[in-house]
Amino acid sequence: MNFLETLRTGWASIVSHRLRSGLTMLGILIGIAAVILTVGLGLGSQQQVGAQISALGSNLLIVSPGSTTSTAGVRGGFGSASTLTTADATALASKVAAPDIGAVAAVKTTSLSLTNGSTNWTTSVVGTSPSWLSVRSRTLSSGRFLTDADESAQAAVAVIGSSTATELYGSTDVVGQTFTTNNIEFTVIGVLATAGSDSTTSLDDQAILPMATVANRVVGGTNKSSVSTIYVQAASADQLSAADQEATSLLLQLHHVTATTSADFTISSQESLLSTATSVSRTLTILLTGIAALSLLVGGIGVMNIMLVSVSERTREIGLRKALGAPPGAIRRQFLVEATILGLAGGLLGAALGIIGAKVLPHFISTVLVISPMAVGGSIAIAVAIGVIFGVYPAARAAKLAPIDALRSE
Amino acid sequence: MARGSAEEITDEQPIVFRRTVMSGPPAAAPVIELDQVAKIYATGSLSVRALDGISLCIEEGEYVAIMGPSGSGKSTLMHIIGCLDVLSEGSYHLAGEDVSEMDEIDLAQIRNRRIGFVFQQFHLLPSLTAWKNVELPMIYAGLSKGARKAKAIEALRRVGLEDRVNHKPGELSGGQQQRVAVARALVGDPSLILADEPTGNLDSTATEDALGLFDELHEQGRTIVLITHELEVAERARRIVRVRDGVITSDSANPDVGRDLVRVGGRPKQHGAGVDA
Numbered sequence: 001m002n003f004l005e006t007l008r009t010g011w012a013s014i015v016s017h018r019l020r021s022g023l024t025m026l027g028i029l030i031g032i033a034a035v036i037l038t039v040g041l042g043l044g045s046q047q048q049v050g051a052q053i054s055a056l057g058s059n060l061l062i063v064s065p066g067s068t069t070s071t072a073g074v075r076g077g078f079g080s081a082s083t084l085t086t087a088d089a090t091a092l093a094s095k096v097a098a099p100d101i102g103a104v105a106a107v108k109t110t111s112l113s114l115t116n117g118s119t120n121w122t123t124s125v126v127g128t129s130p131s132w133l134s135v136r137s138r139t140l141s142s143g144r145f146l147t148d149a150d151e152s153a154q155a156a157v158a159v160i161g162s163s164t165a166t167e168l169y170g171s172t173d174v175v176g177q178t179f180t181t182n183n184i185e186f187t188v189i190g191v192l193a194t195a196g197s198d199s200t201t202s203l204d205d206q207a208i209l210p211m212a213t214v215a216n217r218v219v220g221g222t223n224k225s226s227v228s229t230i231y232v233q234a235a236s237a238d239q240l241s242a243a244d245q246e247a248t249s250l251l252l253q254l255h256h257v258t259a260t261t262s263a264d265f266t267i268s269s270q271e272s273l274l275s276t277a278t279s280v281s282r283t284l285t286i287l288l289t290g291i292a293a294l295s296l297l298v299g300g301i302g303v304m305n306i307m308l309v310s311v312s313e314r315t316r317e318i319g320l321r322k323a324l325g326a327p328p329g330a331i332r333r334q335f336l337v338e339a340t341i342l343g344l345a346g347g348l349l350g351a352a353l354g355i356i357g358a359k360v361l362p363h364f365i366s367t368v369l370v371i372s373p374m375a376v377g378g379s380i381a382i383a384v385a386i387g388v389i390f391g392v393y394p395a396a397r398a399a400k401l402a403p404i405d406a407l408r409s410e
Numbered sequence: 411m412a413r414g415s416a417e418e419i420t421d422e423q424p425i426v427f428r429r430t431v432m433s434g435p436p437a438a439a440p441v442i443e444l445d446q447v448a449k450i451y452a453t454g455s456l457s458v459r460a461l462d463g464i465s466l467c468i469e470e471g472e473y474v475a476i477m478g479p480s481g482s483g484k485s486t487l488m489h490i491i492g493c494l495d496v497l498s499e500g501s502y503h504l505a506g507e508d509v510s511e512m513d514e515i516d517l518a519q520i521r522n523r524r525i526g527f528v529f530q531q532f533h534l535l536p537s538l539t540a541w542k543n544v545e546l547p548m549i550y551a552g553l554s555k556g557a558r559k560a561k562a563i564e565a566l567r568r569v570g571l572e573d574r575v576n577h578k579p580g581e582l583s584g585g586q587q588q589r590v591a592v593a594r595a596l597v598g599d600p601s602l603i604l605a606d607e608p609t610g611n612l613d614s615t616a617t618e619d620a621l622g623l624f625d626e627l628h629e630q631g632r633t634i635v636l637i638t639h640e641l642e643v644a645e646r647a648r649r650i651v652r653v654r655d656g657v658i659t660s661d662s663a664n665p666d667v668g669r670d671l672v673r674v675g676g677r678p679k680q681h682g683a684g685v686d687a
Binding site for chain 1: 489492494495514515518519521522523527529531533535537546547549550551552594
């Protein structure tokens with residue numbers, strides 16, 4: 001009995017038990033679709049997080065005040081102390097002391113209410129230097145950015161995000177408009193191009209002011225020279241770790257700290273943020289895929305169960321085929337082929353459902369789904385493997401039946 | 411090789427009447443040659459001798475009925491003859507081939523090439539049409555699809571069902587179903603047609619019909635072994651072998667028909683049987 005005959009017989013038997021075959025395939029179908037969708041969701045969120053983080057700026061080191069390490073002594077926690085100053089930023093920008101650092105932008109952030117006539121909008125106000133635009137990889141949609149002249153004049157000018165512009169003025173074409181905060185009237189000189197949002201704040205809802213203006217005219221007080229964050233851009237991606245080392249040693253020296261473990265600042269890179277975020281979403285993907293794989297396993301057991309039912313239901317047929325001269329191998333192959341067809345059909349239909357789901361689902365949820373060809377191909381292969389593996393035992397049982405016992409059964 | 415020479419014999423088997431041949435001593439090996447065959451079923455400490463030293467020789471072209479009450483061992487004998495079961499002691503040659511020592515795969519091949527089965531339950535596959543049922547043994551013999559269909563339709567024509575080739579068993583009467591089964595037994599041109607209670611599930615008209623078909627096949631020179639417990643069915647055969655408690659109690663030519671039959675087999679046999687069943 002050649003393979004084509006076996007295939008034909010197996011197919012005929014599946015077709016003659018449509019409902020049962022359909023239900024068996026359903027188990028595998030759901031499992032495969034679930035695997036494709038969860039892998040797609042996982043990859044989609046990884047891609048999204050990656051895109052958001054790299055949108056923050058490339059080759060970027062973020063210096064925050066305080067420390068994440070906790071050893072003896074009284075030190076402020078991460079982000080709580082105001083140990084970074086504009087002097088630190090100036091030192092880091094020095095080409096002589098830190099040749100691998102390309103650009104530096106110190107940032108002093110506060111939250112303020114902006115007023116335009118009767119409209120109020122509370123947003124994050126960022127005091128920084130002209131280098132901020134390139135360090136944070138941002139562009140302007142209209143107007144101009146801050147200049148050194150604005151800085152030295154402590155000018156009352158601002159560059160605002162597109163969301164802020166919409167909230168305050170109802171449009172983004174607002175260069176030349178004014179708003180009031182702290183009783184000072186500011187002129188809008190530029191609008192930032194849209195950049196989306198990172199995990200905590202909207203990148204499109206902020207007002208960028210000259211550092212000197214924020215320090216001396218808006219915030220004031222005793223902490224004039226302290227900054228919230230210093231963004232350090234390495235001269236190139238290859239120089240990122242060198243820039244990291246230079247920044248660390250320079251700041252330790254400036255802060256008169258001898259051991260790196262007791263540093264009063266923390267330097268993190270985009271890369272470390274990215275790897276943290278991706279490892280979180282990867283863990284989630286593995287978890288979900290594990291659940292989906294379990295449902296595949298259950299589907300496989302369903303195939304085995306149905307094949308065993310099929311063997312005992314068709315005992316007489318098996319007996320007859322053996323009496324007519326079917327060797328055990330032919331019987332085994334017939335049942336194995338049936339199980340494999342069930343697995344393959346379930347896998348193909350499941351892959352189709354998964355792909356349709358991946359196309360349709362993003363219209364209802366805000367997450368991107370990435371169809372991974374490897375996940376599709378792999379899960380079809382797994383479905384076939386399930387058919388084969390869970391078909392082996394029933395097929396062996398069918399092949400082992402003695403023809404006389406099989407013929408006698410009613 | 412024994413297998414090769416046996417093949418030649420079967421090739422020349424059909425068409426001619428064999429009655430004339432029977433009058434002379436047969437040149438070919440007997441179709442069935444059982445020598446002191448025993449079958450022992452061991453269940454735990456208990457062992458049952460279902461067959462206890464059966465010797466039987468059936469020549470080509472014979473029409474033999476094996477009779478016996480239930481529990482006599484006739485079913486076991488049928489399974490041994492049909493190569494569906496292996497014997498415990500003795501030897502069995504089927505058309506010259508020693509099948510006593512064969513494994514499952516070889517036995518499957520022997521059943522496929524040498525034996526055409528007709529069962530009491532017909533054992534047709536309900537999802538397949540008549541010709542596809544008849545085709546089954548040829549699938550395992552490895553014939554091409556075209557050859558299979560032609561031969562299946564020819565076999566159905568021989569049993570008078572040429573207008574029923576595309577009917578499924580459910581659309582046929584019991585007698586017609588048994589005819590399909592006979593066609594399936596015939597189609598591979600086997601050395602032996604082995605019928606196990608072929609009329610057990612048929613009414614008297616269909617029984618007569620089926621027995622008429624066996625008569626016809628016998629006329630055409632087929633070797634037929636028919637297992638039954640009904641005397642009126644057995645009486646249609648030319649030779650009646652009676653089995654009881656695992657031994658042959660009588661082996662005789664049927665006095666009513668086939669007077670020209672030449673009995674063979676070396677063992678002394680009781681004559682004038684017909685009363686012990």
